[in-house]
Amino acid sequence: METLKILNASQIRALDAFTIQKEGISSIDLMERACATFVNWFGQKYFLNTKLCVNIFCGLGNNGGDGLAIARLLKQQGFCVKVFVVQYTDKTSADFDINLKRLQSFAKVNFIKTVNDFTLFSEIQQNNIIIDALLGAGINRCVEGILKELINTLNETTAIKIAVDIASGLFMDNANDKEDVIFKPDFTVTFQLPKLALMLPQNYEFVGEWEVLDIGLQEQMINELPSYYFYTAQIFPKHRKKFSHKGTYGHSLILGGSKGMMGAAILSAKACLRSGVGKLTCYVPDIAYTIMQVSVPEAMTLTTSDDLDFISTHFTEKDFEHYQAIAIGPGISTHPDVYKMLESVIIAATNKPMVIDADALNLLGTEEGRSLLKQLPPNTILTPHPKEFQKLLGLTWKDDFDKLSLLQQFAKKHQIFVVLKGYQTAVATPEGDVYFNSTGNAGMATAGSGDVLTGIIVALLAQGYSAKEAAILGVFKHGEAGDLAANSRGQMAMIASDIIDDLRW
Ligand SMILES: NC(=O)C1=CN([C@@H]2O[C@H](COP(=O)(O)OP(=O)(O)OC[C@H]3O[C@@H](n4cnc5c(N)ncnc54)[C@H](OP(=O)(O)O)[C@@H]3O)[C@@H](O)[C@H]2O)[C@@H](O)CC1
Ligand SMILES: [K+]
Incomplete structure (x- = not known):
């Protein structure tokens, strides 16, 4: 697995x-290196597009210093560059100077x-570029005064907007107030680590791509600096052995479906079979x-032979002895008898890798259901979307940073x-670590997409992947398949079955 560690501003x-100390260089050299890397990125994106006018807005600290160095390097490459330094204080950093x-x-x-000086850049047009180097990692309060006016004005232009390191006004490690004024870039080009x-999600318009x-x-x-947060850049499945048979790859059990919602169980089952499982059994309602x-x-x-629309069987440990992993939830309905069934599964599945999704989460997210949470076997995987997670918690969050912290606490507890x-x-782990996924797109926000993920994860669990591997790899491959589907049809045309069709291992 290739992950990027996410560090906070003071760690950075x-x-x-x-x-600087280890390489025996000075901070201005490091700034020059960072800016050369930025200009290289920029040059590849806008190669010799000399019609473009690049308007660079600089603050007075090192983010502003970056802006000035980027301006010099772009000018040397033949770009048309205009530079604007905002004098909101007398204090400047040494490398800015x-x-x-x-x-x-x-x-x-x-x-x-x-504000009168805004006439200096009044001709910024659609095909032009704005580079935001006003404030970066050094931000310690929301923007006010001239900076606020400027950011508001820049946000209104139709130019292509690029933020250096992070959008000006955006806090790196904690939540902004809703009223804060923040630059809205199309691209954020950040140094070294995400x-x-x-x-x-709440920051989307202040980040862009x-x-x-x-x-x-x-x-x-x-490597040495501690962090709870990681970004999964790449992860590969294990190789399949040449001398293997279906028994080598485990037997999954999916408990799913009810009248009118069999599609959910079918999608999970197909995704499971497309994810390398040796054998799959589906336990479904009689009808x-x-x-x-x-x-x-x-x-x-x-x-069963009870002629019911939903599964109401009371399971025991013996019922699960032939399976290496269990998934429960897709389309099971929230009938009170189904709750009893879920309770029996949680009690009987001690020591069985298990993934719990969809209606099973809705059932666990009731007053009665939340008391069952403490009986979940260790390392069980829950796959809620935010609304389901809110029900599981029984409370809501102030903002996404708060949600993240609640997620960590919940997984740990x-x-x-x-x-999520x-x-x-x-993906939050029992240690409280969080792995953010790098694949996927908005086309996957469609009915059945989550059922597909459940099928993938239960297949990986049955093959002997640890819960951590199954969750992170499953999420990654699910998103990757979604990206392939979006490439071939476009996000709006995608349905959950396309994600299954585009799974590649
Ligand atoms: N780390 C790296 O690897 C590299 C980093 N590099 C670059 O350095 C950037 C960080 O630079 P930085 O530390 O000088 O901070 P920066 O964001 O320019 O702020 C400057 C000062 O502004 C102030 N201030 C704070 N909030 C404010 C507000 N709302 N409104 C007004 N003022 C406000 C505050 O000073 P204060 O007023 O609190 O005394 C703060 O010190 C980083 O993002 C990257 O671009 C690269 O060059 C090389 C490699
Ligand atoms: K910036």
């Missing part, structure tokens, strides 16, 4: 200082002191026996894995 400052001198030796720098603020540029900060220290047999011929099907679904799905 320490990493910065350590790199050096870069201002370097730039002024061969280019004009415009200074903005009041930042926590980039992970959370984002990319990390490696500026060569010391790996050794990155759905034929539906399942016909829809998924590769799966074995079990049922119950010693389980929680897959959404863009950049967060």
Whole structure:
């Protein structure tokens, strides 16, 4: 698994200082390196597009210093560059001063002191670019005064907007107030490591697309610095052995379906079979026996003869002895008898890897259901979307940072894995770590998508992947398949079955 660690602003400052000391360079050299990397990225994106006018807005700290160095380097490459320094205070950083001198030796720098000076850039048009180097990691309060006016004005232009390191006004490690004024970039180009603020849905319009540029900060220290947060850049499945048979890859049991919701169980079953499981048994309501047999011929099907629309069986440990992993939830309905069934499964599944989804989560998210949470076998995987997670908690959150912290506490308290679904799905571990996913797209916000994920995860559990591997790898491959489906049809045309069709292992 390739992950990027997410560090907070003060850790990044320490990493910065350590790199400077370890390499025996000065901070201006590191700034130059970061800016050269940025300009290289920019050049690849807008290669020799000399019609573009690049308007760079600089603050007075090191983020502003970056802006000045980027201006110089872009100018040297033949880009049309205009530079605006906002004088909101008299205090400047040393590296800002050096870069201002370097730039002024061969280019004009415009200074903005009041709103009247906004006429200096009034001609910024659609095909132009705005680079935001006003404030970066050093932000410690919301923006006010001239900075606020400027950011509001820039946000109104139709130019392509790029933030250096992080959008000005956006806090890296904690929540902004709703009223805060923040730059709204199309791209955030951030140095070395992703930042926590980039992970959370509430910040989407203040992040845009984002990319990390490696500026060569010391790996050794990155590895040593503690963090709860990681970004899963890549993860691969294990190789299948040449001398293997279906018994090698485990037997999954999916408990799913009820009248009118058999599709959910079918999608889980198909996704499970497409994810390398050796054998699959589906336990479905009596009325759905034929539906399942016909829809998924590769799966074995079990049922009762009670003529019911839902599963109301009371399971015991013995019922599960032939299975390596269990999934429960897709389409099971929230009938009170189904709750009793779920309770029996949770009690009987001690020591069985298990994934719990959909209606099973709705049942656990009731007053009565929440008391069952403490009986969940350790390492059970829950896969709620935010609404289901809210029910499981029995309370709501102030903002996404608060939600994240509640997620960590919940996973720790119950010693389980929680897959909080959404863009950049967060997988929380019993240790309280969180892995944000890098694959997936908005086309996956469609009925049945979650059922597919459940099928993938239970297949991986049955094959002997640990709960952590199954959750992180499952989420990653689910998103990757979603990206393939979106590439071939477009996000709006995608349905959950396309995600199954596009699974590649
Ligand atoms: N780390 C790395 O690896 C590298 C980092 N690099 C770059 O350095 C950037 C960080 O630079 P930085 O520390 O100088 O902070 P920056 O964001 O420019 O702020 C400057 C000062 O503004 C102030 N201030 C705070 N909030 C404010 C507000 N709302 N409104 C007004 N003022 C406010 C506050 O000072 P205060 O007023 O509190 O004394 C603060 O000190 C980083 O994002 C990256 O671009 C690269 O060059 C090289 C590699
Ligand atoms: K910025």
